Amino acid sequence: MSVLAAFILSLFILFIVFDMLRRKKIREKYAALWLLVGLAMLVLAVFPRLLEFVAEILNVQVPSNLLFAMSIVLALGVCLHLSWEISVVEDETRVLAEESAILRAQLTALESRLDSLAGDTGPAPVRTEAPTDE
Amino acid sequence: MTPPLLERVLVIMPAWNEGLAVGNTVREVLARPEGYDILVVNDGSTDNTAQVAANAGATVLQLPFNLGVGGAMRAGFKYAHRLNYDAVIQVDADGQHDPKDIAVVLDGLENADISIGARFAEKGTYTVSGPRKWAMVFLARTISRLAGTRLTDVTSGFRAANRRGIAQYLDHYPAEYLGDTIDSLVVAIRSGCKVTQVPVEMRVRQAGTPSHNPAKAALYLGRSIFAFLFAMTRKPSTVVHAESEVG
Numbered sequence: 167m168s169v170l171a172a173f174i175l176s177l178f179i180l181f182i183v184f185d186m187l188r189r190k191k192i193r194e195k196y197a198a199l200w201l202l203v204g205l206a207m208l209v210l211a212v213f214p215r216l217l218e219f220v221a222e223i224l225n226v227q228v229p230s231n232l233l234f235a236m237s238i239v240l241a242l243g244v245c246l247h248l249s250w251e252i253s254v255v256e257d258e259t260r261v262l263a264e265e266s267a268i269l270r271a272q273l274t275a276l277e278s279r280l281d282s283l284a285g286d287t288g289p290a291p292v293r294t295e296a297p298t299d300e
Numbered sequence: 301m302t303p304p305l306l307e308r309v310l311v312i313m314p315a316w317n318e319g320l321a322v323g324n325t326v327r328e329v330l331a332r333p334e335g336y337d338i339l340v341v342n343d344g345s346t347d348n349t350a351q352v353a354a355n356a357g358a359t360v361l362q363l364p365f366n367l368g369v370g371g372a373m374r375a376g377f378k379y380a381h382r383l384n385y386d387a388v389i390q391v392d393a394d395g396q397h398d399p400k401d402i403a404v405v406l407d408g409l410e411n412a413d414i415s416i417g418a419r420f421a422e423k424g425t426y427t428v429s430g431p432r433k434w435a436m437v438f439l440a441r442t443i444s445r446l447a448g449t450r451l452t453d454v455t456s457g458f459r460a461a462n463r464r465g466i467a468q469y470l471d472h473y474p475a476e477y478l479g480d481t482i483d484s485l486v487v488a489i490r491s492g493c494k495v496t497q498v499p500v501e502m503r504v505r506q507a508g509t510p511s512h513n514p515a516k517a518a519l520y521l522g523r524s525i526f527a528f529l530f531a532m533t534r535k536p537s538t539v540v541h542a543e544s545e546v547g
Contacts, residue, residue, distance in 0.1 A: 263365065
């Protein structure tokens with residue numbers, strides 16, 4: 167019964183990752199990891215003996231502990247990777263914010279120069295949202 | 301008017317919800333005879349900081365969201381670099397830095413790349429106590445040894461930089477907490493920038509409230525030591541060395 171449950175769960179995870187990938191809700195570099203995890207779960211679900219075999223080789227007394235330990239290490243790795251990715255993204259966002267602020271300031275300076283130029287040649291300019299030819 | 305070495309000086313004022321004080325501070329700086337350009341970096345304020353600053357006559361950089369003092373200064377340095385300024389000086393928007401001292405701090409650039417307006421050097425009555433003081437003393441001693449010159453106030457935000465300083469800051473100026481003072485200074489020194497300090501007097505802030513409580517001060521001590529140790533492990537930027545070899 168538990169074998170069937172594990173089998174269905176891993177199939178479900180694989181399905182969700184595939185579907186997200188198909189609908190471009192997840193990038194390939196992250197999806198690859200989850201597909202690997204799903205496949206590993208599938209293999210373990212189909213061959214439950216495999217876990218006991220590996221546990222014996224590694225001298226782990228309770229096979230499920232091996233599973234837990236591996237899950238924790240995996241989760242830790244994923245968290246670290248995400249922290250790294252978000253640092254990169256934050257940096258990129260910051261640079262974008264700087265750029266947009268500088269461009270906006272330069273645009274404002276240009277607009278006011280244009281306005282003063284127009285003021286030199288013609289009647290006092292009327293500030294409008296969109297610049298128009300006069 | 302201005303010393304011949306520094307023809308174009310940009311005063312950078314990071315401002316976050318300083319609508320009450322920034323207008324006065326900008327007008328005070330503009331009233332100086334030296335004719336400084338002022339850039340107010342509006343750090344995602346939720347009040348009318350940007351409007352007040354613009355009305356007072358400053359150029360305003362509008363950051364779309366709050367980046368912290370470090371982030372705001374970075375944007376300011378980038379602007380100064382793009383518009384080819386000779387020197388920048390950071391001035392608090394709340395009016396704690398006396399505009400007449402701007403020239404004093406800038407004079408420090410004559411034989412250094414970064415000049416700090418120090419609050420504890422003989423002048424003024426600015427005092428702190430408890431863990432905050434220990435942190436400042438510890439940092440001042442260690443960074444002085446590193447810089448090879450006596451620095452007493454390394455967390456002062458009243459500081460100027462010349463072209464070399466700006467170039468180094470562009471390469472490395474952390475946006476994190478305390479990064480704008482300790483981390484940036486340590487990396488600048490290790491990258492070969494010369495640092496000096498000049499005594500200035502601090503005034504009471506014109507608006508807003510300072511944050512003082514022992515728990516915060518203890519946290520500040522821990523953080524500043526952490527920030528310092530961290531900065532010591534960073535890779536020095538090569539910008540300064542490359543430039544000085546050419547020049």
